[in-house]
Amino acid sequence: MRALVWHGRNDVRCDTVPDPIIEEPRDAIVKVTSTAICGSDLHLYDGYIPAMMSGDILGHEFMGEVVEVGSGNSKLKVGDRVIVPFTICCGECFFCQKGLWSCCERTNRDSDKAAEMFGHQCGGLFGYSHLTGHYPGGQAEYVRVPFADVAPTKVPEGFTDEQLLFLTDILPTGYQGATYAQIEPGETVAIWGAGPVGQMALRSAQMLGAGHVVVIDRVPERLTMAAAAGAEAINFEQEDVYDRLNAITKGRGPDRVIEAVGMEAHGTGSWDAFGDRALAATGLGTDRIHALRDCIRNVRAGGTVSVSGVFGGYLNGFPFGAAVQKGLTIKAGQCNVLNYLPTLIRAIQEGKIDPSFVITHRCGLEDGPEMYKTFRDKKDGCIKVVMRPHG
Structure with missing residues (x-):
């Protein structure tokens, strides 16, 4: 065969x-x-x-x-x-x-x-x-x-x-991501990654009662697809994600966030993404986790970070201090x-x-x-x- x-x-x-x-x-x-x-x-x-x-x-x-x-x-x-x-x-x-x-x-x-x-x-x-x-x-x-x-x-x-x-x-993975986010009716949900899993997570979040869904990516076709489903789209190469999300949520941050990127996040122009790429290129690191770091930085205190992206090994510069100080819940796993x-x-x-x-x-x-x-x-x-x- x-x-x-x-x-x-x-x-x-x-x-x-x-x-x-x-x-x-x-x-x-x-x-x-x-x-x-x-x-x-x-x-x-x-x-x-x-x-x-x-x-x-x-x-x-x-x-x-x-x-x-x-x-x-x-x-x-x-x-x-x-x-x-x-x-x-x-x-x-x-x-x-x-x-x-x-x-x-x-x-x-x-x-x-x-x-x-x-x-x-x-x-x-x-x-x-x-x-x-x-x-x-x-x-x-x-x-x-x-x-x-x-x-x-x-x-x-x-x-x-x-x-x-x-x-x-990808459909159950996106749905599990939305379920793991513990969405309550009317909440604001931000999704990093508008690829296939992110698209399914977006529609699942809506089915589960999210009031406002924001999707972050850099690929125009993906962002257009997300916007057509009713999401607010952010191109991270064109504007600051943190500032935009704070404007949307009046400074509090999204209630729930879903990471749908995984271990090859781009993070164009950011110092941490540059470090990830350097470590991966030299074999000293495995995962580029800019999107995951961004999730933890942006979610509101007491919020939930749901991880649907695939990670392969060891994470460099993981901001666990922020997760502790903000009292976050992090849920992850294969579907x-x-x-x-x-x-x-x-x-x-x-x-x-x-x-x-x-x-x-x-x-x-x-x-x-x-x-x-x-x-x-x-x-x-x-x-x-x-x-x-x-x-």
Whole structure:
């Protein structure tokens, strides 16, 4: 089969690789009908996530049709159309029983590496390094889905792939970000990052009752998309974010903030961003966290910082003193997708949200390597790429 394969920093190729097979009784093999490039895939592409190895198959946003089912899987049958959440979970362990699906203690085949890096293991993820199980991802024609009797979810009839695909990651991730922000009706919410997750967080914040949503970015197409949804848009290259937010909130600061940028924040012209880039370029640092610092600086005292962006290692210059003195709540984590699927599927069915609005580019797998560059460089108005492996 064909798949997008990581060969090193900025080196993704469409290769021919062996077809996946059933390895465990609870497995399923899914023929991928749609898959996407996620902003967090760019952290892999740019070489900032540790423990990637040449030959790793990328991709964690995908859906398709079940073509084979293991003997121990009674949930799925051949022909089922399913979305496959990016987190792999067993459904039985301590964390799964608590709804902390992304922390599953049975699915990370590299738990020793994760424990060494993070202090304890984390759950397995599709297509995301040898810290999270080195599972082949879904930017491929077919994919093996472990524990396929837990996370894969049959989808309602009458909806296109594009309306449902983002239930696998960015829509629930944005919704969890808004939920973690602890938004109360009428509050002001500021979102750093108007990429796909930020766009979903914006609409989720509105669904959860935010009175005023402000979105911070520098890419005109993203800001235009956010403004069209009713947000107030700030281009951080054109005006001072702190001054503008204080003007909006009469000096108090936003009640809740959502970080939807992650470990490659730009922070054009700021001293801290320059330091981050220097440390990353020399290998002395991993994450560029200007957006996260900005969140902590701008949120009001007693407010909440919700972190939806992906971070890979150790943070330099993290302003924890401000978090303590201001009495902030900080909530973070990979998305526990299964907790939100019933609510979000119902929202799509009721017409409250159509996640396909974010798609700007469509292509086949063979165009994937070039689209990684286009998406990374934000060329051609690219906000979200969807690929159809089978045409």
